[in-house]
Amino acid sequence: MPPVRVVTVCGSLQARSGNLALLESLPGLAPCDVEFSAFTGLRALPHFDLDLNEGEPPLAVRAWREALRSSDAVFMAAPEYGHSLPGALKNAVDWIFASGELYRKPVAVTASSPGPERGRRGLAALCQTLGALEAAVLGGEPIARGPGTDAAAARLLAQLVAAARRVRAGQPALPEIALPPFVEDVLRGTSLRGPLLTRLGAYDLAAPPTSDEVLAALAALLADSVGGAPLDGPGLALARLDAWVDGSEGARALLDSLVGRLDESPALHALLAALGPRALACLG
Ligand SMILES: Cc1cc2nc3c(=O)[nH]c(=O)nc-3n(C[C@H](O)[C@H](O)[C@H](O)COP(=O)(O)O)c2cc1C
Incomplete structure (x- = not known):
């Protein structure tokens, strides 16, 4: 070859x-x-x-x-x-x-x-x-x-x-690894799929990652980049999250995990500014 x-x-x-x-x-x-x-x-x-x-x-x-x-x-x-x-x-x-x-x-x-x-x-x-x-x-x-x-x-x-x-x-x-449907929807049109698969080590995995592993990796990816969130990357994913948060346990868990990671930093303010009304309501 x-x-x-x-x-x-x-x-x-x-x-x-x-x-x-x-x-x-x-x-x-x-x-x-x-x-x-x-x-x-x-x-x-x-x-x-x-x-x-x-x-x-x-x-x-x-x-x-x-x-x-x-x-x-x-x-x-x-x-x-x-x-x-x-x-x-x-x-x-x-x-x-x-x-x-x-x-x-x-x-x-x-x-x-x-x-x-x-x-x-x-x-x-x-x-x-x-x-x-x-x-x-x-x-x-x-x-x-x-x-x-x-x-x-x-x-x-x-x-x-x-x-x-x-x-x-x-x-x-x-690699065509099946991700939970709402994660696929969150990623659509963003350039985050490759970075997410990289973070999951998906190239080296014999078995597909579990849904919890995917959620944790996506939460960490969004949390790490939300401070400088470009609108068609993490910002777009966050807007999608807003659309899902009503009907998906996974989306809620992702949101909780994101907020839990950010404490009172400028990144938390950026995250709150990027989230839509449904997600914000869900945070109480
Ligand atoms: C003009 C300028 C702007 C910089 N802005 C940032 C910045 O916004 N954030 C950051 O983390 N580092 C910033 N840095 C630091 C560089 O990213 C860092 O020194 C980097 O390691 C340089 O890479 P190099 O050694 O390959 O040239 C800046 C450096 C310079 C010279």
Whole structure:
């Protein structure tokens, strides 16, 4: 079987970048049939401009598109800047919005961060942007620098390679694991399915997760990202939750679990602001 081709993309342009170091560690963590290339041309991309996109696009744009087209999967590591993704990476994604190189392509995203709570809003914004391209997004969790870094990076890489192999075999990138119907409804149209399956370790599971495991993982995913809730990610899921909370025990349990995790933090205020009237009434 030909090797799985993974292109790495670093959202940080600085030479001494923690995200770059994480990406550079991947070849040492991968099975031998994975071939890596690093796309290093973010700095060379012009600001996205529809006029420049007409006819033959600039050379740097063609190189970016070709790097993605000729890969089976993409591994992105990006810092959070100002509660969002780096402008250089957003600009790069804008250049492929219409050309479709990431459509249904497995894309693992993470942030090398000083601690597990840092970088989540940047990742939520990156997932939202990639969701708009209909990429098959995996990961979405920061990887804290420390003794567990290599193991976490290796796990995400293994999931990415598994997703690329599934696509090669003509299957969907994400495993078709049956989730409770109301969870499916909450996730519809969001870019949260891949991050949820990643969090559940669904790629490694022999048996499907239990409904309690799914609820706990979804509650944790929403709670972690609600502080910077993008409207078509966690915000949309929360709005869906509002619609379900009348008739579903699972939705009620998820809501209770979410609120229980948040205490009096700004994230709780963001959650309360995002919930609709039915869910708020349900909280008493
Ligand atoms: C301009 C700027 C804005 C930043 N904004 C945030 C932020 O909003 N949230 C955060 O957790 N870290 C923020 N950081 C910290 C970086 O995300 C962090 O230093 C990251 O590890 C840098 O990644 P790198 O080493 O790959 O360049 C910011 C750093 C800079 C330089």
